[in-house]
Amino acid sequence: MIREPLIFEISDEGKRAFFLPELDVPSKKNILNGVPTREKIEGFPQVSEVEIVRHFTRLSQTNYCIDLGFYPLGSCTMKYNPKINEKIATIEGFIFSHPFAPQDSVQGNLEILKTTEEFMAEITGMEAFSLQPSAGAQGESVGMMLIRACLEERGDPRKTVLMPDSAHGTNPSSAHICGYRVQEIKSNEQGTVDVNDFARTMTEDVAALMITNPNTLGVFEADIKKIAEIVHSKGGFVYMDGANMNALLGICRPGDMDVDVIHLNLHKTFSTPHGGGGPGSGPVGVKRELEPYLPVPVIERGENQYYLNFDRPKTIGRVRSHYGNFLVVLKALAYILSLGPKGLRKVSEIAVLNSNYIRKNLEKEYHLEYKAPTLHECVFSDKFQKKHGVGNIDIAKRLIDFGLHPPTMSFPLIVHGALMIEPTETESKRDLDLFVDAMKQISREAKENPEVLKSAPHSTYLRRLDETTAARNPILKWNKEIEE
Amino acid sequence: MNYISLSDRDIKEMLAKIGASSLEELLCSIPDDIRLKRDLKLPKALTEPEMLYHFEETARRNKYAEYLSFLGAGAYRHVVPSIVDYLSSRGEFLSPYTPYQPEVSQGTLQVIFEFQTLICQLTGMDTANASLYDGASGAAEAVLMAYRLQGRRKILVANTLHPQYRRVIKTYTKNLDLTIREIMYSESGRVDFADLNKKLDKDTAAVVIQSPNFMGVIEDLKKISESVHNHQALFLVVVAEPVSLGILESPGKLGSDIVTGEGQSFGIPLSFGGPYLGFMACAKEFIRQLPGRIVGQTKDVEGNRGFVLTFSTREQHIRRERATSNICTNQAWCALRATIFLEALGKKGLKELAWQNVQKANYAFNEIIRLKGVVPKFDGKIFNEFVLEFERPWPEIDKFLRNKGIIGGLSLEQFYPELINCALFNVTEMFRKEEIDRLTESLKDALK
Incomplete structure (x- = not known):
């Protein structure tokens, strides 16, 4: 196999991949007199166009991706990314528009943003949306800022944010950067929040409960309304992490569960591609009471045209430039329009079916710590395999040899050696069966030939990588000396 | 339209295997009193040709x-060289998740490693991260980073820093006990030195300067750096137009401690404001406080060079509330475009x-x-x-x-x-x- 070098290693003086037209204005030599300039950018590459195309094509071929196969990363909702949405996001009228363009010259864009906000509000049962947050984590911070701003106006921002011990790691981090102390709530034996326990924990010093529903085990928090009532009776707010919204489309709505703030992940539920780690988009939806605090600008529907409203005295301000990841929003809107109300409900029904099919097929081979019914994902553990010295990491790496992507393993923290599996609705029965068969074979291998798991993967461009050395002796960029 | 791959027969067989009589039965854990008892009020589904027509029509309303x-x-x-669009639209780059499984993500990881290298070369700094959301939030993250490093509570920001960036800094720091003070510009359009020196003191954690600044004027970074460092404050340089780094001396050579900016100029279309590309680079000694993902070089068990996400103990999925930032999803695909752009140029x-x-x-x-x-x-x-x-x-x-x-x-x-x-x-x-x-x-x- 060709080991693809770093571009810097094939660079050589005089090679070029791109040429600018000749300068067509009179050139002035001393134009930057007195300003420190650079002779050259030390180490910058010089390669030909062919070399670049082959470099990136070869590199791309070492990536696994949703276009290639099953990607059951729990909580990440790796569904197929429809290609028509990509095409729509390259229409010139959209991609060439400047964010400071006069508002009358970008009415199409403003309509897209406003329509998407309204559709999101209908889907979630919330009353207003901001599309500004760039990803889920930024949506979480915005949600917490809104709550804090409202509480501050009431006279006391309070000190604590509660969250279940099954929460995703971003939740505590987002609450913390908003100046809150994080207090964990212990899950009960069903893996959910215990209402009676919770009633005792909730005090008037708690600003908000951050809850994910269905939670990270895939279990629906059926007492959500009672929980919300308790929070509200003490003057707090309910924040719902919408990462698992793919289970609920058209079936039930967070707004109807008395949730006050929610963020969505358009790169999960609404099919926009993850791009190897971004861009995402994390719109935030709120009930009326929190609406005055939303980031600026807010898009308004005037009599004859859409306009941007910056005159919002109670706003928390801005969390990024302009209006959010516009092209990502555009793709999500295209997705909603392509499915319609019935199609969206079908998404969730089939996502739940696929997940339960996997759960049923694997429940003998893999330990299921929590037995409650699950929706769009299920969380096994490596407990059975541990007896043979095989951990979830080994199971994950061995899956790669079957041409499949591993499940999520880093959380929920309440399951040791977690294997969190979310198949999504777009997968065929054949792909699900391939996964099930692979998992069963791996379970057999764990007993009969654990070495083959511990040394997996065997079939990849590179074998298992040493992450410890990477952290201990950091090499974070190419430089000539290290290579020589 | 739909993107479901199950036939009616598949659904029947799968339900039978599960032991459920209907799809509805699988939803039984959702209480009836919070169920939506109607269809969502959304337009009925469109086919591909209808969608294309609809969106082209909408785009035409942009004049x-x-x-x-x-x-x-x-x-x-x-x-934007044509290879940027061509290569970045490959499904292998567009449709994977964050490269948490390095054995099947070497493409994405190596691209980020090259991106980090290019950002270091351009800014003259030691270490760069894998990207942040955009220039504005990048500037705010840099301010938070400086605060963590210094423990001092005052931040001086040139008022020629992009107004949106200043607004974001204000929003991000509002709930922390930080004072943000602005430095005026002079008749040249550059930072007013008298004002800077007047406001700099032992409580100043950092000074934030954009160059070329919002007025388009190139700042005297070296001179500012001397003042800033005389007060043991950190010098944060923001680059909103990174093409300038092709000709101007790198901020690193002129004394910056942290450089952050907006990479949209590198092969990313205007797109009505997003997605764009935040970048951040810093001096070696500050790396433990750098927010966001970082890719590092390592070896596989056979001794071949490879790349992995590293220093994840800074990040939210390990460190939870003590993380350097809550950012996880970033702008990886935009960083890919910038990498192709820079390597092509x-x-x-x-x-x-x-x-x-x-x-x-x-x-x-x-x-x-x-x-x-x-x-x-x-x-x-x-x-x-x-x-x-x-x-x-x-x-x-x-x-x-x-x-x-x-x-x-x-x-x-x-x-x-x-x-x-x-x-x-x-x-x-x-x-x-x-x-x-x-x-x-x-x-x-x-x-x-």
Whole structure:
């Protein structure tokens, strides 16, 4: 196999991949007199166009991706990314528009943003949306800022944010950067929040409960309304992490569960591609009471045209430039329009079916710590395999040899050696069966030939990588000396 | 339309295997009293041709592209080599998740490693991260980072830092006990040194300076750096137009401790403001406080070189509330585009690109200021933007230009109440001489 070098290693003086037209204005030599300039950018590459195309094509071929196969990363909702949405996001009228363009010259864009906000509000049962947050984590911070701003106006921002011990790691981090102390709530034996326990924990010093529903085990928090009532009776707010919204489309709505703030992940539920780690988009939806605090600008529907409203005295301000990841929003809107109300409900029904099919097929081979019914994902553990010295990491790496992507393993923290599996609705029965068969074979291998798991993967461009050395002796960029 | 891959028979077989009689039965854990008992009120599903028609129609309601526009202000129209679109649209780059499984993500990881290297080379810093959301939130993250490193509570921000960036810094720091104070600009358009030195003291954690600044003027980073470091504060340099790094001395060489900025200029279309590309680089000793993902080099069990996400103990999924930032999903695909862009332009190309920007903007500037009724607002050296002050009200001139099919500069009064009838013009390599001359001619008519 060709080991693809770093571009810097094939660079050589005089090679070029791109040429600018000749300068067509009179050139002035001393134009930057007195300003420190650079002779050259030390180490910058010089390669030909062919070399670049082959470099990136070869590199791309070492990536696994949703276009290639099953990607059951729990909580990440790796569904197929429809290609028509990509095409729509390259229409010139959209991609060439400047964010400071006069508002009358970008009415199409403003309509897209406003329509998407309204559709999101209908889907979630919330009353207003901001599309500004760039990803889920930024949506979480915005949600917490809104709550804090409202509480501050009431006279006391309070000190604590509660969250279940099954929460995703971003939740505590987002609450913390908003100046809150994080207090964990212990899950009960069903893996959910215990209402009676919770009633005792909730005090008037708690600003908000951050809850994910269905939670990270895939279990629906059926007492959500009672929980919300308790929070509200003490003057707090309910924040719902919408990462698992793919289970609920058209079936039930967070707004109807008395949730006050929610963020969505358009790169999960609404099919926009993850791009190897971004861009995402994390719109935030709120009930009326929190609406005055939303980031600026807010898009308004005037009599004859859409306009941007910056005159919002109670706003928390801005969390990024302009209006959010516009092209990502555009793709999500295209997705909603392509499915319609019935199609969206079908998404969730089939996502739940696929997940339960996997759960049923694997429940003998893999330990299921929590037995409650699950929706769009299920969380096994490596407990059975541990007896043979095989951990979830080994199971994950061995899956790669079957041409499949591993499940999520880093959380929920309440399951040791977690294997969190979310198949999504777009997968065929054949792909699900391939996964099930692979998992069963791996379970057999764990007993009969654990070495083959511990040394997996065997079939990849590179074998298992040493992450410890990477952290201990950091090499974070190419430089000539290290290579020589 | 739908993207379901199950046949009716599959569904039946799968339900039978599960032991459920219907799809509905699988939803039994959701209580009845919170169920939605109607269809969502959304338009009925569209087919692909209908969608295309609908969105092309919507795009046509954007009239912006019909104008010759000189808007910049942190979002720039630059050349995009065709290989950027071609390579970045490959499903292998577009459709994977974050590279948590390095054995099946070497492509993404190596690209990020190359991106980090290119950002270090451009900024003159030791270490760069894998990307942040955009320039504005990047600046805010840099401020938080400086606060963690210094423990001091005062941040000085040039008021020639992009107004949106300043707003984001304010929002991000509001719930922390930090004081943000602004430093004025002088007649040159650069930072007012007297004001800077007056405000710098032992409580100052960091000084944030954009260069070229929001007025298009290139700052004297070296001189500022000396003042900042005399007070043991950190020097944060923001680069909103990174093409400038092709010709200007790197901030690292001029004394910066943290460099952050907006990478949109590198192969990312204007896109009505997003997705863009935040980047951040810092000196080696600060790496443990750097926010966001970082890729490092390592070896596999057979000794082959490979790449992995590293230093994840800084990040939220390990450290939870003690993380350096809550960011997880970033702008990886935009960083890929920037990487292809920079490698295509290369050492000579980027320099030439920067040079053409300086030349064309200065050409436009010099042609226009010869006209009666308009004067340059500042006398500092510019990169590819400049501020003009008009004798007549700017809205009148703007309207006149619009009628001639031109969107002139950005009115500055909305951000700086004292800059009445001032507008910020941007000229990049994309403007042909005839187009620049058309602006000059139209302004001449407008000023008659």
